[in-house]
Amino acid sequence: MPANPLDTFTNQAVKVFGNEASREYQRRLKDDRTLCGTHCGSCGRTxxxxxxxxxxxxxxxxxxxxxxxGATLYAFTTQHRGLRFTAPDVIGVVNVPDVGLIVTPLSGRLDELEIGQAMKPEVVDINEKLSTHRFIPA
Ligand SMILES: [Zn+2]
Structure with a gap:
């Protein structure tokens, strides 16, 4: 399958503009299959x-x-892509303990989601070099 030009651009952007934290974040997603943040040893913020x-x-x-x-669904909606012949993306806001609210893609149909339901992160491979995350019902 030919490379998606947008994926190629994203790979290049991470390579050129990414810092040590963004590269390690990608490595942990891709290799460890784990969604990570960074915890401050001084003030305790994640x-x-x-x-x-x-x-x-x-x-x-x-x-x-x-x-x-322990994440829970705070809000959700759908958003169409530029091409109208594809299913709309389901996106939302998830409340992650020790982190707070984060905007994220969600997996699942809109009518299967409910405010307050338990969610968990899932790693999604965009291509052989780049991964991202989404949240799915726990
Ligand atoms: Zn701090």
Missing amino acids: AFPPRDFCPDCFSGDCSWVAIGD
């Missing part, structure tokens, strides 16, 4: 997306932590 330094106190004392356990 950041997502992960950072090289804490966005609250600017400390560099950050360590990697798996996130997503």
Whole structure:
């Protein structure tokens, strides 16, 4: 299958503009199949997306932590893509313990989702070099 030009662009953007945290985030998604954030050893905040330094106190004392356990669905909707002949994407906001609200793609049909239901992260491979996440009912 020929490479999707958008995937090629995204791969290149991560390679050129990504920092150490974004590269490690990708490695953990792809190799460990784990959605991670970074936990600040100074103030205790868990950041997502992960950072090289804490966005609250600017400390560099950050360590990697798996996130997503205990997540609940906060809001959801659908969004059509540019091409109208594909199924619309289901997107939403998930409340992740120790992190807060994050916007994320969701898996599942709109009529199967319910505010407050338990959700868990799932790794989705975009291509051989790039992965992303979505949340699915737990
Ligand atoms: Zn901090």
